[in-house]
Amino acid sequence: MNEPWLxxxxxxxxxxxxxxxxxxxxxxxxxTRRRINQRLDSIExxxxxxxxLSIRRTGRFDERLPGPVLAVERIFIQAxxxxxxIPIAFGAAASFVIVAGLVFIASxxxxxxxxxxxPIACLLSIGIxxxxxxxxxxxxxxxxxxxxxxxxxxxxxxxxxxVSLGMVARLAFRRHVVPMV
Numbered sequence: 001m002n003e004p005w006l007x008x009x010x011x012x013x014x015x016x017x018x019x020x021x022x023x024x025x026x027x028x029x030x031x032t033r034r035r036i037n038q039r040l041d042s043i044e045x046x047x048x049x050x051x052x053l054s055i056r057r058t059g060r061f062d063e064r065l066p067g068p069v070l071a072v073e074r075i076f077i078q079a080x081x082x083x084x085x086i087p088i089a090f091g092a093a094a095s096f097v098i099v100a101g102l103v104f105i106a107s108x109x110x111x112x113x114x115x116x117x118x119p120i121a122c123l124l125s126i127g128i129x130x131x132x133x134x135x136x137x138x139x140x141x142x143x144x145x146x147x148x149x150x151x152x153x154x155x156x157x158x159x160x161x162x163v164s165l166g167m168v169a170r171l172a173f174r175r176h177v178v179p180m181v
Contacts, residue, residue: 072126079132088125096121147171 076088100117104110147168154164 072129075126075129075133078136079129080136088129091128092121092125095124099124 099120100113103116104113151164
């Protein structure tokens with residue numbers, strides 16, 4: 001190999017990727033610890049409000065959002081979205097750039113590309129969210145009869161309800177049951 005810089009680059013890239021994946025794996029634990037520590041600090045300071053409604057109970061991220069955004073947000077939550085809009089924003093931006101580029105290539109006009117790309121990108125993002133929501137609801141409805149059967153059998157066997165729900169939770173962890181909001 002006459003090019004030592006190529007070997008150095010490959011070694012650098014491998015070490016860099018190992019560090020990045022290690023940090024990504026370890027940062028999940030760090031985020032959990034940070035959240036617990038913040039909660040403990042707020043309890044000590046007397047600022048902890050245990051009765052604040054969570055996003056799963058309220059179904060909303062922010063009450064001040066306009067109506068159409070709340071509708072998209074509801075679809076996002078039902079599709080299994082978490083506390084971040086980054087996937088939606090990234091998907092909308094990527095589809096906007098792709099559609100704008102294709103329209104520009106076809107028409108040769110920047111303005112036409114931008115005007116056409118904006119609604120198409122929005123509709124494409126909402127369509128993807130609707131697809132993900134329908135898939136999640138379908139998977140949940142497929143698994144619901146089995147879950148009910150496990151709970152009924154457990155209750156008939158004399159187990160308390162908490163044990164029955166624990167069995168369902170263990171099953172869900174093994175089989176990746178889709179939790180509904």
